[in-house]
Amino acid sequence: MAKTKINPMLKMALEMGPIVAFFIGYLKLKDISFLIAGTEYQGFIIVTAAFIPLMVLSSAILWKLTGHLSKMQIVTLVLVIVMGSLSVWLNDDRFFKMKPTMIYLLFGGVLGFGLLRGKSYLKVVMEEVLPMRQEGWMILTKRLCFFFLGLALLNEAIWRSQSTENWVYFKTFGLTAGVFIFFISQSGLFQKYGEESKDSPDAAE
Known part of the structure; x- marks a missing residue:
């Protein structure tokens, strides 16, 4: 797929949006605990669980619009999925x-x-x-x-x-x-x- 240029502000929003959402979500849920399937999860873990699909979605949209993801973006996405999933799975x-x-x-x-x-x-x-x-x-x-x-x-x-x-x-x-x-x-x-x-x-x- 050929590379396509998009509005720089839209590109920044797609790249930084998940990070900003993570920060806002953490501030709102940091002092709250959630009991899910008999296991207690702190707000940080819940926000992390939400951050993973949000990161995947924003990366998919960026790829769809531009036809390209840099190696740095791909590596970052993979590590978000792996390390984020481990934190949620192990509640750590x-x-x-x-x-x-x-x-x-x-x-x-x-x-x-x-x-x-x-x-x-x-x-x-x-x-x-x-x-x-x-x-x-x-x-x-x-x-x-x-x-x-x-x-x-x-x-x-x-x-x-x-x-x-x-x-x-x-x-x-x-x-x-x-x-x-x-x-x-x-x-x-x-x-x-x-x-x-x-x-x-x-x-x-």
């Missing part, structure tokens, strides 16, 4: 809390493996939206690799030492803000090694 919130750790370890590990081979796997998935010389891609990949590994360690430290509520705030706002700030902080790198897109009007002249 630790599995879902470990999900960001696994995601960032996996991404950091893949980028690190590519660097050992002298390649930038980041370039493969981002070159279309961020034209840049090879040297720049290698520097950015190295920085992002260490950044992801740092986020994995930070997530472990937060969920193991802080309350569930603090972790939810960290996951919803801290991780998102961290990634945003990282890329903003690389503006100097983009300016130094950036190239004009082949699709841009100037490049065609």
Whole structure:
């Protein structure tokens, strides 16, 4: 299926909607316990159970509209399903809390493996939206690799030492803000090694 561009705001809503819904749901149900089939479940587990199909639905809609899901989106979806289901099945919130750790370890590990081979796997998935010389891609990949590994360690430290509520705030706002700030902080790198897109009007002249 060919890739199709959609409204950026709609794309953001589909990507961030489940996360926002999870956060709002947790705030409403965090102090409530539910007795289901003789087993008591805390609000966090109930919200996690609702988050899984919501994530699947939003990903399916995004794929239907664009004809494409990135490898990062697919891996994230799989881990949400696996770790979320384990938390619900075993009635243990630790599995879902470990999900960001696994995601960032996996991404950091893949980028690190590519660097050992002298390649930038980041370039493969981002070159279309961020034209840049090879040297720049290698520097950015190295920085992002260490950044992801740092986020994995930070997530472990937060969920193991802080309350569930603090972790939810960290996951919803801290991780998102961290990634945003990282890329903003690389503006100097983009300016130094950036190239004009082949699709841009100037490049065609």
